[in-house]
Amino acid sequence: MAALKKFEDLNASQIDVLTEIGNIGSGNASTALSSLTGKEIVISMPEVKFLGFQEAIEKNGSPEETVAAVLVHLKDDIRGMILIIVEHEFAEAILSVFFGEKKIDLLNLSDEDISALTEIGSIMSHSYMTAISSLAGVNIGIETPSFAVDMFGAIMSVPIIEFGEIGEKLLCIDKFIEINGVKMKSNILLIPTVDSLSVLFGKLGME
Numbered sequence: 001m002a003a004l005k006k007f008e009d010l011n012a013s014q015i016d017v018l019t020e021i022g023n024i025g026s027g028n029a030s031t032a033l034s035s036l037t038g039k040e041i042v043i044s045m046p047e048v049k050f051l052g053f054q055e056a057i058e059k060n061g062s063p064e065e066t067v068a069a070v071l072v073h074l075k076d077d078i079r080g081m082i083l084i085i086v087e088h089e090f091a092e093a094i095l096s097v098f099f100g101e102k103k104i105d106l107l108n109l110s111d112e113d114i115s116a117l118t119e120i121g122s123i124m125s126h127s128y129m130t131a132i133s134s135l136a137g138v139n140i141g142i143e144t145p146s147f148a149v150d151m152f153g154a155i156m157s158v159p160i161i162e163f164g165e166i167g168e169k170l171l172c173i174d175k176f177i178e179i180n181g182v183k184m185k186s187n188i189l190l191i192p193t194v195d196s197l198s199v200l201f202g203k204l205g206m207e
Helices: 011-037 053-060 086-099 112-136 152-164 192-203
Strands: 041-043 047-052 067-076 080-086 139-140 146-151 169-179 182-192
Touching: 011 041, 011 047, 011 086, 011 112, 011 139, 011 169, 011 192, 041 192, 053 080, 053 152, 053 169, 067 086, 067 112, 080 112, 080 152, 086 112, 086 169, 086 182, 112 139, 112 146, 112 182, 112 192, 146 152, 152 169
Parallel strands: none
Antiparallel strands: 041 169, 047 169, 067 080, 067 139, 067 146, 080 182, 169 182
């Protein structure tokens, strides 16, 4: 098989594997979040798509929309980043689980709000990386998560600047999370380096 140079080179079998990782990761995340919060949290079967950076912005909201985001850099066998987009509705729902019903302003979050949302992002990141590690037997290190609130377009500039050289696509995992009977959309953007994908598929005997 020719060396993988960018996401556009992925074949149907490789895309199926990445989709399955998204499915397993969502199941892991549901279990972990339910255990943490003591609430039933249901994560739907995700829709996994490869989108251009601009497509991802347009599909997930307005570039001017204020969102929170948890950014996690990956190291060791799989390098790259996970970007978890936290929209207002999801942030308010998850913080109400921890601190009781409350209205929030993303631009004026308290330290405890930021700590809770960062922890949720960390748990979700670990869930997806555990899925990859278990499936392929690779070692994945996760760096300390960072948290930011900004316009969605500005948040998306981070992976574009750091990993734009891998091509025009990124892996977008769209799913619905149901908390206390309220269903809302959640988005995870997974941006591994091309070398990392080559390692992953090599471990799976797909080279």
